[in-house]
Amino acid sequence: MTDTGAARYGQTWAPIYDEVYGALDPTAAVAALYELAAGGAALELGIGTGRVAIPLAARGIAVHGIDASPAMLARLRDKPGGEAIPVTLGDFQEVAVDGQYAVVYVVFNTMFGLPTQDAQVACFRNVAARLAPGGAFVIEAYVPDPTRFDRGQRVQAVRIGAERVELEVSRHDPVAQRVTSQSVVLGGGGVTLYPVEVRYAWPSELDLMARLAGLRLRERWGDWHRRPFTASAAAHVSIYERA
Helix, strand or coil: CCHHHHHHHHHHHCCCHHHHHCCCCCHHHHHHHHHHHCCCCEEEECCCCCCCHHHHHHCCCCEEEEECCHHHHHHHHHCCCHHHCCEEECCHHHCCCCCCEEEEEECCCHHHHCCCHHHHHHHHHHHHCCEEEEEEEEEEEECCCHHHCECCEEEEEEEECCCEEEEEEEEEECCCCEEEEEEEEEECCEEEEEEEEEECCCHHHHHHHHHHCCEEEEEEECCCCCCECCCCCCEEEEEEEEC
């Protein structure tokens, strides 16, 4: 996602992001990242409102963040503990920070916000330059499922209430591996649109990006609870290290 695209996404989603995703419990992710950091510093790419970073910092890990959205970062700053986390405003593809980190992580499909394969490859390369000896690059992402789409599109009723309806409308470009979506909210205030654009990658494609950056896969879990990654897994947590 370009700086402009990420900033636009953040401007639209920031007011409702924690409301929509607040039910996602970060406890298991924080515990795993805490163990991987082993007392060293951590860097979150696309830190957003601090859903993971704040509780990780509360456990004593020095967390730094990167995000391109001033609106998201304003939400982070409003939370207890959020003001103490140093953040770089910018495109996380560039990993434009100093120093080295015991763990660099990008959660909840945020890696797919980078709009092209080239951008994702560049992110891997720039992360590799920031890993401390023995450090880990951790990616949480979904496993692509093109069968979700019928003739390249999908309309899904997410929530239906007496005075509010939420729909998800998506188009799929299998050549570019891009999904363009709108979350459509119909209610008393009219129609509100919340856009999302992703460029997905298969786990094996991420592994190849890692190899190009001088990294290799250390482990892959089916989730943050370290369940095995199998053919039926809908998501994965992949941990890369220097080759």
